[in-house]
Amino acid sequence: MTTNWTGVRARLAALRPYSGRVFGSGRHRFTLADPLTESQLAEAEHQLGITLPAGYRTFLAEVGAGGAGPYYGLFPLADSPDGWGWPGQYDGPGDLAAEFLSEAERARLDAEFTAREPREEDFPDPDAHLAAFRPWNEEWEVLRRRMTAGSVQIGEQGCGYSSWLVVSGPHRGSVWDDSFAADGLMSQLAPDFRTWYLGWLARAEVDSRGRR
Template sequence: MTNWTGVRERVAALRPHSGRVFGSGRHRFALADRLDEARIAEAERRLGIVLPAEYRSFLGAVGAGGAGPDYGLFTLTRTRSGWGWPEQDDEPADLAAEFLSEAERERLNAEHAAREPREADFPDADAHLTAFRAWDDEWELLRRRMTAGSVRISEQGCGYSSWLVVSGPHRGSVWVDEFAGDGLMARLAPDFRTWYLDWLARAEVEARGHR
């Protein structure tokens, strides 16, 4: 099990600097309660996956969400509709599906781009617009396929988010979606621990700069 000793205390020590570190004005360096083993296991059963080990141990040793990179970690919690991350804007894609390789993601994106309706192929502007809207709607389905096998765990702002991979060969790594900037997905860190502790170290340095 990953050793998270002292991390909760390090985060709490930053609370006087809330608002001085990017995103902390929202989470205010407050962590949600920790989850015991029974609740983590129940969440996994309901979600149909086994959570990556480092994230799983974080839930039990540090907290179920709250203070974290950018605007903070979404909180894994049980609601009337079941276990999930209520701060997400929409339902997560298929968590058990294998997270795509970069090559496969590029291939699907290229195929979609190649199908873009050309105005010259339609008898009038209205027909082209109808076809274009249908093609554009396909992107939402493609976006969900590109994030399948991962959980959106943090909002970066400006339309960008951080995702934890929960299925497939990249399981445990953290990625950023770059859809808002016409990109795809890029890896941020090899694992949750690296991603979180790197943020905490940066936050501590930034906070000291305001003392």
């Protein structure tokens, strides 16, 4: 798979006069953070304990560390007093080195969790039901973190939805979205970051200027 990003910065710059015509572009305005150097990327990978997928890594080096992208844009990979990470994430990374779960395993875990939900009719009064429901409900946060392990939230879609890049396991490099806000799970958006990003850019060019 080629990871050359020649021309992408120029294509984005050409879209800036049309900011607001594409969903989310009113926020990122088709602008980018500066690209990262090889030494910065190596330092980030060392701290994060992973090797970034090739398509995303070359994007960071050749195009920009974040900014313009699908939906409300890409969270930037940046250094801070706390180390390298993605400022702006509302759902920070869990165990990035853990293998990203298969869809079947994720569905199995969700089914097991749902089957254990305390039912009001099984308790003598509402207070007893609530006392059992609260700890069960708190388990969801732990399970959700397990479901996103091996991936990093790279962008916000709005209404509580987000985009994730898989960094570990057989699905490494693919891009997924989550439906946790609607009691759903995760589904694959694209087999790799390049396909996902360039597909969005092509659609943005059509939507912003009507070019076909």
